[in-house]
Amino acid sequence: MDFRDFTYITKIADCGSITEAARQLFISQPSLSYIVSKVEQDLGVQLFNRRSYPLTLTCAGEKYVDTARKILRLNENLRRELVDIGLGEKGTIRFGIPTERAGYMLPKVIPAYKKLFPKVEVRIYEAMSDDLLSALQRDEINFYIIPRDPKDLPQGLMTELVYQERLYLVAAPGAVQDQDLADPGKRQVTTGFLRRCPFIVLKRGHAIRKRVDSIFKKQRIHPEISMEVSSCISAVQLAAAGLGITIVPQRALEALGGTDRFQCYQYADQPDAWDVNVVYKADSYLDRTERGFIDVLKETFR
Secondary structure (H helix, E strand, C coil), X not given: CCHXXXXXXXXXXXXXXXXXXXXXXXXXXXXXXXXXXXXXXXXXXXXXXCCCCCCEECHHHHHHHHHHHHHHHXXXXXXXXXXXXXXXXXXXXXXXXXHHHHHHHHHHHHHHHHHHCCCEXXXXXXXXXXXXXXXXXXXXXXXXXXXXXXXXXXCCEEEXXXXXXXXXXXXXXXXXXXXXXXXXXXXXXXXXXXXXXXXXXXCCCCHHHHHHHHHHHHCCCCCEEEEEECCHHHHHHHHHCCCCEXXXXXXXXXXXXXXXXXEEEECCCCCEXXXXXXXXXXXXXXXXXXXXXXXXXXXXXX
């Protein structure tokens, strides 16, 4: 067994297909099939269930891939540490971020980062929060930026706080009447208002959908869902047009001109907020260039 075998087998496991893995690895499909057969012959076990599509791992295959990922990560960690010892400031950082959050955060961060590390290539993986977690677990990215409570993450992951971000309920002008306010001074709507109004929510897989579902549960609300969308910005605009109410993070409102442009309310006794965190594997080594990016994030948004 060598590092090449580990890389090839884990790539097949990720793709669920030898053909697709060969395409991504830039080798021929027959060559990759031969490598798999040779590894299985040397080990005396079958790693993949050939009759399933996409390919699935056998019990032995799951153990092999799990160990291979750890060995590859240790090798990568060693390489990064040695580069840091040499104070190298070249290379590539790979991180993930939700698409809309990328449009809000990265224009404020990357120019400052590039001044510090002009020779570092920045590769960005944009996806929903669940997909970002999968990409991290497959080592396709080294960290990602997400609003997520650490207790909602799998074991083995670490978080670092970037900043806290307010959440707001948005309604159309005139949708909230005096009798709908539990506390006019706080602009806090009543639970009864929340229960009778149709909601515009994000589709499942988005971090804000998980948070809104937890708000419903906490306040014992069984909401009428009028529509599901893929964008917080779309949710704000639809709510402002009178098609329902929605709960969104502040960054969606700032992207559209700020909270003063919309009818924004509290939905609880205290202003609600969530932590925007950097998430990475506890056993990963973040090198100087990655640490530098996280430091710029914190400095920009704190």
